[in-house]
Every structure is written in structure tokens, then in C-alpha cells.
Amino acid sequence: TASRRLAPALDLDALLQERFGIPSFRPWQREAIDALLGEDRRVLLVAPTGGGKSLCYQLPAVALDGTALVLSPLISLMEDQVRALESRGVPATFFASTLPREEITRRFSALRRGAYKLVYAAPERLAFDGFLEALQASRLSLVAIDEAHCIVQWGHDFRPEYLRIGDALRRLAPSRVLACTATATREARDEIIRRLGWSVPGAEDAPSDLAGPSSQASPATARDAPRIILRGFARPNLHLEVRGVDGPRDAARWTARTLTSALGRPRTPKGAGIVYAATRKGTEKLATALRADGWNAEAYHAGLPPEVRARISTAFADRELHLVVATNAFGMGIDRADVRVVVHAQPPSSIEAYYQEVGRAGRDGLPASGVLLFSPADIALRRRMCQLGPDGGEASPLDAARAWQLFRELLRYVDAWTCRHDFILRYFGDEAESLGGCGHCDVCEALVASTTADPEALERDNDIVRRALAGVARVKGAAGMQLIGSMLVGESNERLRRIGLDKLSTFGVLPARTHAEAMMVLRVLLANGWIDLTDSEYPVPLITPAGWRVMRAEVPTRVRLPLGLSRRAIRPR
Numbered sequence: 255t256a257s258r259r260l261a262p263a264l265d266l267d268a269l270l271q272e273r274f275g276i277p278s279f280r281p282w283q284r285e286a287i288d289a290l291l292g293e294d295r296r297v298l299l300v301a302p303t304g305g306g307k308s309l310c311y312q313l314p315a316v317a318l319d320g321t322a323l324v325l326s327p328l329i330s331l332m333e334d335q336v337r338a339l340e341s342r343g344v345p346a347t348f349f350a351s352t353l354p355r356e357e358i359t360r361r362f363s364a365l366r367r368g369a370y371k372l373v374y375a376a377p378e379r380l381a382f383d384g385f386l387e388a389l390q391a392s393r394l395s396l397v398a399i400d401e402a403h404c405i406v407q408w409g410h411d412f413r414p415e416y417l418r419i420g421d422a423l424r425r426l427a428p429s430r431v432l433a434c435t436a437t438a439t440r441e442a443r444d445e446i447i448r449r450l451g452w453s454v455p456g457a458e459d460a461p462s463d464l465a466g467p468s469s470q471a472s473p474a475t476a477r478d479a480p481r482i483i484l485r486g487f488a489r490p491n492l493h494l495e496v497r498g499v500d501g502p503r504d505a506a507r508w509t510a511r512t513l514t515s516a517l518g519r520p521r522t523p524k525g526a527g528i529v530y531a532a533t534r535k536g537t538e539k540l541a542t543a544l545r546a547d548g549w550n551a552e553a554y555h556a557g558l559p560p561e562v563r564a565r566i567s568t569a570f571a572d573r574e575l576h577l578v579v580a581t582n583a584f585g586m587g588i589d590r591a592d593v594r595v596v597v598h599a600q601p602p603s604s605i606e607a608y609y610q611e612v613g614r615a616g617r618d619g620l621p622a623s624g625v626l627l628f629s630p631a632d633i634a635l636r637r638r639m640c641q642l643g644p645d646g647g648e649a650s651p652l653d654a655a656r657a658w659q660l661f662r663e664l665l666r667y668v669d670a671w672t673c674r675h676d677f678i679l680r681y682f683g684d685e686a687e688s689l690g691g692c693g694h695c696d697v698c699e700a701l702v703a704s705t706t707a708d709p710e711a712l713e714r715d716n717d718i719v720r721r722a723l724a725g726v727a728r729v730k731g732a733a734g735m736q737l738i739g740s741m742l743v744g745e746s747n748e749r750l751r752r753i754g755l756d757k758l759s760t761f762g763v764l765p766a767r768t769h770a771e772a773m774m775v776l777r778v779l780l781a782n783g784w785i786d787l788t789d790s791e792y793p794v795p796l797i798t799p800a801g802w803r804v805m806r807a808e809v810p811t812r813v814r815l816p817l818g819l820s821r822r823a824i825r826p827r
């Protein structure tokens with residue numbers, strides 16, 4: 255709202271058009287800028303790469319008095335931005351250790367004079383007192399932290415220098431701080447917030463020890479929770495699908511079928527495709543099989559010589575090659591807009607990895623599809639991969655556990671049987687863009703098809719969900735999943751009788767179902783976060799607050815249980 259903006263006279267739209275030559279804001283850009291200039295002042299902006307995050311600090315930097323400090327990990331990135339700003343008449347510069355000493359001195363004195371609107375630097379520069387003093391002398395308008403996830407210690411892009419930022423913020427005490435990242439998991443988000451010396455919104459009073467020994471922040475500062483803006487993750491043109499397969503041969507068959515239906519004939523494909531496999535050997539086998547089908551396909555992985563990899567990337571970018579079968583080593587920097595299909599012949603390591611990889615399809619905004627193939631054997635393979643460190647050695651137990659946890663989130667995605675898009679947006683916390691059913695993922699389509707064929711199907715599935723939830727609630731943690739499954743279908747056995755589950759009103763609430771079906775329903779509850787397993791030696795399910803709301807029918811649920819669906823749509827176990 256207008257009252258929250260800093261200066262009513264500030265016409266941000268005019269500034270956007272005149273200074274940046276951009277016709278209009280994306281809604282979330284405006285939201286982030288308003289938060290930064292308004293009352294919030296501390297903002298964590300999470301949006302996909304290429305979404306336009308830099309504008310959210312560049313524009314305020316131009317609008318405000320003083321100099322903005324932008325912390326960024328890569329010199330090349332800084333150089334590009336500085337060049338672009340200068341070409342628009344915005345005085346900007348960067349500091350890097352690669353510059354000649356005299357040049358650094360010259361820029362220093364210009365900085366002290368307040369000659370720049372923006373100053374870019376890598377966080378290692380924060381180690382120099384002279385730099386911090388010069389910034390203070392120039393009146394800091396704001397501090398922006400680009401690629402803020404580099405502060406996350408267990409993350410892939412961790413940079414130790416980023417750990418300096420928390421301290422520097424305390425010393426500089428800028429009135430506005432914007433942290434930007436494309437990494438959207440809650441865990442990463444929370445760690446960024448804590449390491450910057452803020453507190454996690456909603457978390458109980460958490461001025462944490464993570465900020466390091468010198469975290470002598472005042473209680474008021476420690477409790478400062480940033481405004482989190484997490485947007486732009488929805489990809490409505492992507493058709494998402496998960497398909498259960500029966501081992502590698504079946505996966506190869508479905509890969510070929512999926513490619514044909516998305517791209518047409520192998521020799522004259524319409525657009526490009528990327529197939530991801532979990533291992534190097536897997537990519538080569540699949541590429542060979544696809545070539546035998548007539549596809550012009552190349553395998554791509556980190557084990558190939560650099561010149562081979564470069565040749566493949568270039569051929570793909572130049573549209574001479576249309577199909578690449580790759581490990582996750584392929585994709586960084588691949589910006590081909592007409593990728594029509596991304597097939598995962600094996601599941602990737604996490605939902606984030608999946609969304610990033612599948613997100614390479616349909617960059618042109620035209621319909622594209624992502625198909626995730628899943629075989630029970632893949633779980634064991636991934637389990638072993640989690641135990642390997644990045645260098646091929648053994649991962650630390652903590653890293654292995656973390657990796658496994660991330661993969662289990664992906665298993666939940668496979669099992670949830672709710673709209674695939676909504677699931678992913680929920681996972682990222684981007685509910686604002688959730689559609690309440692996208693209408694065109696495999697689950698939504700099954701839902702529409704089955705409700706058309708059988709108008710009562712949705713209500714019947716919801717009824718099953720509510721009954722199963724009531725069963726879990728009634729057991730109150732006294733039994734594990736298997737026994738609860740037996741109770742729901744009314745199968746009595748000795749263990750069940752010993753706990754007294756046969757006496758509960760929820761004994762046999764799903765009389766027409768088999769134990770296997772009841773187990774599947776329970777997995778759906780788990781995958782949707784309606785029940786949760788305890789962390790104990792014998793994990794037992796408990797109903798969650800979200801589960802209570804569903805059980806009481808306080809919120810609509812759109813889940814399609816794969817009970818009456820054709821067999822091949824059901825993921826084999």
C-alpha cells in the first residue's frame with residue numbers, strides 16, 4: 255500500500271522505465287521493493303534464476319540517497335552488472351583482488367566521496383577495515399546479498415567468506431538489507447536468516463548460536479524477522495507426470511515412448527529433449543539404446559573429456575543435436591528455449607534438483623512435459639549414492655542423513671497423489687502461486703477423468719482419507735503403520751488384539767479394501783503431511799494439525815487415490 259512506501263514522491267514505475275528500460279514490474283518485484291523501502295527493511299527474496307532479482311536492489315539503490323553495497327560471489331557477475339548499470343548512467347563499481355593496487359585506491363577515494371550508487375564486492379573484501387570504513391563514510395543506503403545460499407554450510411555452493419556477512423551487518427548496521435537466492439528449501443532459508451543474524455519468522459525466540467561467537471546483537475535486533483518473499487516458482491506450461499516402471503529395461507522403453515510422443519519421429523524431432531539418468535553408465539546405455547531407435551542422442555557426464563562435453567553443449571545449443579542423455583552434470587548454463595520434454599529415467603536426488611532439471615523444459619512458455627520414471631530398485635540405488643561424498647569417498651553420517659532426507663521428500667512427491675504443481679509449490683513455500691489443482695498434471699487429469707466417469711469418485715476418496723485419518727487419530731500412537739492398516743480393513747490378529755485395536759470404533763472402517771490398499775492410503779496421508787511418523791526406534795504415525803483439518807473437512811482436499819485406477823498407473827513396490 256502507498257503508505258508503506260518510503261517517499262510518496264518516488265515514482266518507481268517511471269524510474270523503472272526511464273533508468274532500466276523495463277516496461278513494468280513483475281508483481282513480486284514490486285512487493286520486494288516496497289518491503290525494502292517500507293517498514294520491513296529486511297527482506298529475503300527467493301525467486302528462480304533469471305527471474306529478475308537484481309532489479310530489486312538496483313532500483314532502490316538508484317532511488318535512495320547514499321551508496322548500496324552488493325555482495326556477490328563471482329567477479330564475472332559483478333563486472334556484467336556494473337557494465338550494464340554504467341551504460342544506463344548509474345555510477346557503479348566493483349572491488350576485486352584482481353585489480354591493480356592503484357585502481358583499488360582510486361575507487362576507494364571515490365567511494366568515500368559518495369561517487370557511486372552501487373558498489374559490488376565479494377564477501378572476502380569485508381575482512382578489510384578500510385573497506386567497511388569507506389562504506390560508512392559514503393552513507394550506506396542498503397546492503398544486498400546476492401546468491402545468499404552460499405552462506406549455507408552444508409549446501410553445494412558454500413563459501414566460507416560468506417560467514418563474514420553476519421558480522422559485517424552488525425558493524426555496518428545498514429538500515430535496509432535484501433538477501434537474494436534461488437534456493438528455496440526451508441532448511442536453507444532458515445539457515446540464511448540465522449547466519450545473517452535475524453530470526454526465523456514464527457520460530458520461537460531464536461537468536462541462535464549459529465551467528466558465531468561475536469553475536470552480541472541487541473535482543474531487539476536478534477528478534478528481527480525478515481519479510482520473506484518467495485515467488486515465481488510456478489511453471490504452468492509444464493505438464494508433470496510420475497510413472498512407475500519395473501526396472502531399467504522398462505524405464506528405457508518408457509523413455510523412448512515418452513520422447514516419441516513429445517518430439518515425434520526420431521529423425522525429425524520437433525524441439526529438443528533431455529533425458530536424465532542417475533549414473534554415468536546409465537546415460538551411456540540409454541544413449542546407445544536410443545541411437546538404435548534412430549535418435550541422434552549423445553551421453554553427457556562429468557567423466558567425459560572437457561572437449562567432448564563442450565562439443566555436446568555447443569551442438570545442443572546450436573540446435574544440431576536434439577537429444578542429450580545426461581547425469582545432473584548437464585544443464586548449468588544450458589539455455590535452449592525449445593526443450594519440449596525432460597525425462598528422468600531415474601529419480602534425481604531431491605525435489606529441488608528435480609524442479610531445476612525439469613524446469614529446463616518449456617522455457618519458451620509453450621507446452622512442455624516432464625516425466626519422472628520410478629522403479630523400486632531406484633530407492634536402493636539412491637540409498638547407496640547418499641552414502642557417497644562429492645569426491646567419491648564416504649560421506650559423513652550427517653551429510654548422508656541429510657541427502658537421504660532430501661530424497662525422501664522426493665518419494666513423498668511420488669506418493670502424494672495430489673496435484674504435482676501444488677505439491678512442489680507447497681514444498682518451496684510458494685503457496686501464493688498454488689492453483690488448487692493445475693488441471694493438467696497426471697494427478698489432476700486422473701481426477702478429472704475419474705470424476706467425469708464417476709462423479710462420486712472424489713467424494714469417495716475424500717471419505718476414505720477422512721476415515722483413515724480418524725483411524726490414525728484413534729490409535730494415538732499405540733501402533734505402527736502395518737497394524738493400523740490391518741485395523742482399517744478389519745483384519746484381526748493377535749498383536750492387534752493385544753493393543754485393543756479391534757475394540758476401536760475405527761476397526762474395519764474400510765471394509766471393502768485390502769491391506770495393501772490401506773497401506774497405500776496411509777502413504778498418501780504421510781506424503782501429504784496429514785500424518786507424520788515419530789522419530790522413535792519404532793516409528794508410529796500421529797495425525798498432524800493439517801490432518802485434523804482435513805479429517806474434520808474444514809479444508810477441501812483434492813486427492814485422487816490410485817485405488818481404482820488402471821494397474822500401470824500404480825507405482826509398483
Ligand code: ADP
Nearest residue numbers: 276278279280301302303304305306307308309
Ligand atoms: P536473477 O538475479 O533473478 O537471476 P536477473 O536479475 O539477472 O535475474 O534478471 C534476469 C533478466 O530479466 C535480466 O535481463 C533483466 O533485465 C530481466 N528483467 C528483470 N525484471 C524484469 C521485468 N520486470 N520485466 C522484464 N524483464 C525483466
Ligand code: ZN
Nearest residue numbers: 673692695698
Ligand atoms: Zn495438477
